[in-house]
Amino acid sequence: MKRFLTLLLLIPAFLVKAQEIRPSDTLIKTGADTLPMSDIDIPIRVNMKALYHLMEEKVDTVYHSPGWPVAYYQPSCDTRYMYRFRRGHLRITALGNSMDLKFTGYYQIDASTRLCSGTAAYSPWTPDCSCGAGKEGARRVDVGFTMRFALKPDYTVQAKVTRLPSTPLDKCTVCFWGQDITNQVIAAINAQMDTAGWGIQDTLAKLDLRPQFQQLWQKLWTSYRLYNVGYLRLQPERLRISDLVARNDTLYLSVGISGRPLISLTPMKDTVTPVPNLSDFTPRHGFNVYLDARLDYDSLSSILNAQLAHQTFNVDNHSITIDKCSLMSLDRGHIGIRMQFSGSQSGTFFLSGVPVLDTAAGILDVTDLDYHLETNNLLIRTASWLFSKKILKELRTYTRFPIRDYLEQIRAKANTQLNQPIVKGIHTSGQLDRIVLLRLGVGLSEMDIRCQASGELDVFVDNLTW
Structure with a gap:
């Protein structure tokens, strides 16, 4: 030149x-x-391998219920529990303007139950029961997000972050009668994932x-x-x-x-x-x-x-x-x-x-x-x-x-x-x-x-x- x-x-x-x-x-x-x-x-x-590596470093690896490991989360009168959730390696796939971030999560839970009628308790809490701890190993669940993104003519970012359906790979049963609380745990995980997804979307939407x-x-x-x-x-x-x-x-x-x-x-x-x-x-x-x-x-x-x-x-x-x-x-x-x-x-x-x-x-x-x-x-x-x-x-x-x-x-x-x-x-x-x-x-x-x-x-x- x-x-x-x-x-x-x-x-x-x-x-x-x-x-x-x-x-x-x-x-x-x-x-x-x-x-x-x-x-x-x-x-x-x-x-984008370097970008994926960055995301691997930046996305949280551990989630837990409020108060873990000393306080319970009580979604209803008859059940209380606390859990710890650890994510595995990110699995990222992209096509068009959409990117999926998936990973397998590993969780353990301590819980106890009692007899209730509505909001009235009729018995004390049972002794603590656990799931995913000790020799049985952590319980597994597949979770993830879908992100769609575009740069708008005014230089702002259009983004939509959607949580993918969480799929439990192992059931979680607790207490002496083997109560299955997998759905409750998944619901709690989904709530935290939704909060994280909204935070990502809000951050991208504010970019100018x-x-x-x-x-x-x-x-x-x-x-x-x-x-x-x-x-x-x-x-x-x-x-x-x-x-x-x-x-x-x-x-x-x-x-x-x-x-x-x-x-x-x-x-x-x-x-x-x-x-x-x-x-x-x-x-x-x-x-x-x-x-x-x-x-x-x-x-x-x-x-x-x-x-x-x-x-x-x-x-x-x-x-x-x-x-x-x-x-x-x-x-x-x-x-x-x-x-x-x-x-x-x-x-x-x-x-x-x-x-x-x-x-x-x-x-x-x-x-x-x-x-x-x-x-x-x-x-x-x-x-x-x-x-x-x-x-x-x-x-x-x-x-x-x-x-x-x-x-x-x-x-x-x-x-x-x-x-x-x-x-x-x-x-x-x-x-x-x-x-x-x-x-x-x-x-x-x-x-x-x-x-x-x-x-x-x-x-x-x-x-x-x-």
């Missing part, structure tokens, strides 16, 4: 003249010209991610320095995130931005805009980017001067050295080049020409390169050998810029960059299919080069860290 952007900025510094010019893609700018919308959509695949997305949006509207050759601002207009789709251990989504990016040789004022609501939740892929490189003549003069300053030309046994040069706008799409020179003769002369982009030949050039009228009179009075056109022929060797081979080199290097790790656990896979120059715009205060790049890029998150 560095080489590509550098090329975009250096190409118009001094353009080329071809032997035969095909139909031109040069535009004389007379008014506003809207850059086509660019779309960048990146499919993201996230390995707009402030985080506003920070991201503002960064996209900030100008960034491009390796000392210019400034880039992405200028997004729309942001989209597809619905989250899970399949077992993998989460799939796509993130997209639409905007009109701009490159400038001079700093651009940062703009503060509110992040729009999310749009277009359909998964998409691929990028198609249109980019304008806005090149003002003062900045181009610096580049041109770096290209030609101190170059020496020999003509008819005379030599001149370019000391300084600058670029300026003339009328009707022409540009002017002012050159100060020394050597066999010293002075200043002006050249004029028409910048032309020939997309078919893959060449950028300046056609009709010639002396400016004021220069002609000066040269006739001083050194006619400068006016022999030979100096123009020499200068044209510096104004040729065939770009097709360079673009192919850039594409090959970009494809290498698109297929490598970003940070530990995250890598990209992609391909830049094509990169082309579309047109050259010539204005009174600046020129701009429009290019298009298209291809595919995927992001793989294989190892989330927390």
